Each structure stands twice: as C-alpha cells, then as structure tokens.
Amino acid sequence: MQLYLPIAEVSVNAFLILGLGGIVGFLSGMFGVGGGFLITPLLFFIGVPPAVAVATGANQVVASSVSGVLAQLRRKGVDFHMGTVLLLGGFVGSAIGVWVFAWMTRLGQIDLFVQLSYVLFLGLIGAMMFQESLRSLLRSRKPGAPIRRAHVHSWVHGLPFKMKFRASGLYISVIPPALIGAAVGFLAAIMGVGGGFVLVPAMIYLLGMPTKVVIGTSLFQIIFVTGFTTVMHAVNSQSVDMMLALLLILGGVVGAQIGTRVGVRLKAEQLRILLSLLVLTVAIRIAADLLVTPDELYSVTPGVLP
C-alpha cells in the first residue's frame, strides 16, 4: 500500500515503514536505547530526505521510549532522581550541541562531521562494551574465578554535592551524572539521536548503576531529550513528518513491548554483547560509506542558495 508523505514529499510503502518501526522498536525495548541511531540511517536508505529523517526519527523515539518506560516502571526499573540529574545536564549539553551543529553547517561539512561522530562514538563504545561483556561472560562460566566489583571507590566518590539515589542503591556526587547527561545531550543534538547507546554503558561502567535500573532510567531521559529535539526541529525547519512518524510509531510501540519482554529473559551479559554487536555493525556500515568509492560522486540538494 503506497502512502504519500506530506512533509517528506515522497510516496512510500506503508507496510515497509511499519516493519522498520517494528524492528527498531523491538531493539529499543530490548536494550533500552531509543533506536535513533538505527532509524535515521534506515530512513535515508528508503529515500526520505535527511532533514526529515532526523527530525521524524526523534519523534518516533519519543513514542517507543514512553512505551518502554511504562513497561520498566512496573518493574521499578526507573531511577527518577538519577534521571532528573542526567536530564538537567542533558539540556545544557544539547544547547551547546545545537550551537556547534549550526557552526559546522556554516562551514559546509556537517555531513562529514555527523558521519565521523557516528563512526567514532559507535565504534569506540561498541568495542569497549563488547570486550567488557565478553570478559564477564567468560568469567561467569568459570566458577571460582575472582569476581570483580561492579564499582570501586575512587576519586569520584570524593566529590561534593552527594545525593542518595535510592533506586540505584548509590550515594554519589551529582557532578558525574550531570556531566554524563551533558555529554549525551551534546551528542544527541549533533547526531540526531536519543543518546541511549552512550548513556547505557556510561551508567553501567562510569556510575556503577545496577543493570536493572539502567534501561528504564535511560529511556526516561531519552523521552525528554528527543521530545525537545522534535519540537526544535518542527519550529526551526518544519521537517517533522507526522504521517511518517505515526506509521513508525505504530510499528515501534508494538515492537518495543515485545522487545522489553524478550530483554527480561536474557542475561545482562548476553544483552550487552548483543547491543555492542549492533552498535559495531552500524559503525562499520557508516565507516564503509566513507571509505568505499561511491557510485555517484555528485549529489544534488535543492533549495540552497548562499
């Protein structure tokens, strides 16, 4: 069934879009990532203009995150205090990111900058997570091996403004989570993603939060960051396509519910290995675009005059 999208101004197959939304929603519910880093490249691929893909992707992530967060909420998997601290940092980082984005656009190299950010951050985080989770999976198979503590006391615990995060069972300074939130907000604005793929490992490895609350808290923060992004794009560039978003959402919310249930059955290490492989795949795919000689060297962008 073909459907004409009013803002993207292309005609697409409605079932294809529903399917895309479903797959991304499934992964989003399973791993607690928003799925922005998957949906945006996939939309480019089926011919949606980049600006519309980025903005509409953000809108879809809001829906799948709300759906995922509600499922996590019933499992008491959301640390609202931690989420709020991350979010406050996130808005500051996002504002800086929007400014850098505009600056790179003026220089005419925003595409390259976005692609390099994807390769760098996805590659780095994917490789780190893969190595770490593989090691802990092997360790769990070998009984009697020394167990490493999830978090060790370090200089981080000497920082001021300590706060009790009951749901996470942590008593730490608010400075590290606020900084992590800012970094994620910055990346979100630059790369047009929710930032879950950065936030999830950062909460596990840097803050030492238990995996049980990581996914829900990440989704909680992503709802607000992507919500903010959606409205900003709608106001600044009128590039949110409601029709496209609704189709993606319909597929996505169903996928997210199924994904959350599958995620519960998997072990934390297995979940992390799968997520790291997914992240690495996207990084390699984008790196290939930069390295392989393209079929068509020229590209045409309408409506641009200095």
Next chain:
Amino acid sequence: MIRALALSLALALPAAAQEMIVAGMSQNRVSITADFDGSEILIYGAVKRDAPPPGGGPLEVIITVEGPSTPVAVRRKDRVAGIWVNNASVNISSAPSFYAVATTGPLSHILSDIDNLRYGITIERVIRTVGIASEADRSGEFILALLRVRTNEGRYRILEGKVELTEDTLFRTDIELPSNLTEGEYKVRLFLLRNKHVVASQERVIGVRKEGLERFIYNLAMQQPLVYGLVSLVLAALAGWGASAAFRLIRT
C-alpha cells in the same frame, strides 16, 4: 484593391499564423492525496488551419512539461586523507524539479539549435546557470551530473517519438508524473515545427496541490510549527502509552 490588401496582409503575417494549436488535457489539476502514487496526464490537440497546409518539411510536435524551479547545490565528493568528503560544490540558480520533453521524432532532426535556444525547449536550455564558471573548475561536469542524477530519479525525461501525430492534424501524448511530485504550477508547452523551426506554440498550466489530510498536515506544519511539534509529541506519547496499556490487557 481588396485583393491587393489581402495579399499584402497574407505576406505580412508570419508563416506561424497559418497553423494554430487547439489543445486540451485530461486534467488541469493533480490532487496529491494520501494514496497518491504518481499520475498520468493525457495531453492532446489539433492543428487548426485557415488554409491548406503549407509545403516544406513535415509537421512535427514537441510537448514539454515543466515543474516548479528551485535553486540547487551540486556537490562533488573527493577523497581527502583516505575518506570520501563533499569537496567542490556549484550553486545552480534555477533548475526545474520535473521536466519532460515528448516529441514526434528525434530532437536533433526536428529542432534547430537556434529555436531550441530561443524557446528553451531541451532541459539544458531550461536550467539557469548564472556565473557558475567562476565557482569550480570544469563546472560543466556539475551540470551534467545534475542532469544524470535527476534523470536517474525519473525527474528529467526525454520521450522522443512518444507524441502520436495523425493526418498532420491530431496529436496526443501521455506524460507520467512521478510519485515524488513537488507542489506547484506545472507549465505545459506545445510547439508545432516545420523545417526545424517553431511555427506555433501554446502554453497551459497544470496545478499540482496537496489535498485533504495531506493539505491539513502540511499547512499546520508550515503555519503553526510550535502547535504542530507539540501535537506530534502528544500523539507519540499517547501511542506509546496506548501500546503499553493494550499489551497489559492482552496479558491479563
């Protein structure tokens, strides 16, 4: 006296006045609705004559359909430090979003370069490139690239021999409009040619407009962007909550 006047009048009138186009189209508006998936337009017409057809070359017909024009930027990727980067770019001041040329025969046989230039018939003559030579080396390659990319997208078409001409009087052609259509006024031009020269021409307009739900969403996005953004958010949040609630119902 009267005969002399008639003679001088006939001589004074250009050859073009002897043959005129009477044209029609299957539709003069195209509505883009939710299920829009391209459209086909039948353009037909007849040659009206006051006198028997003049001698000389055979009659030929060219029909062009031109979508709204916008400026475009054409960028070329180059390998810099091992990776492919957008490097040189050329701004073209005006290029149509859609352009189709349908003819009764091969363009090079039925149209002279001079008349092509004067009437702007082939796509190369329609694209306006003011002062691009200064922007990049070999800027001609960028124009060729624009034509190549848009031809591959189905936006630019040359349909040689696709106009049917019957008895040197009636002609018709079908022009397919693609599904990735831009809104606006589409200019249809019809040319009659003899001896590679245009002897008569006519212009018509097809209005392409979004309708119904498409129109409503588009207008809201453009005129009330903040409201539109918030509505999108609320819809997303409601859908997320609805799915969550529905799944809980299914399980219990």
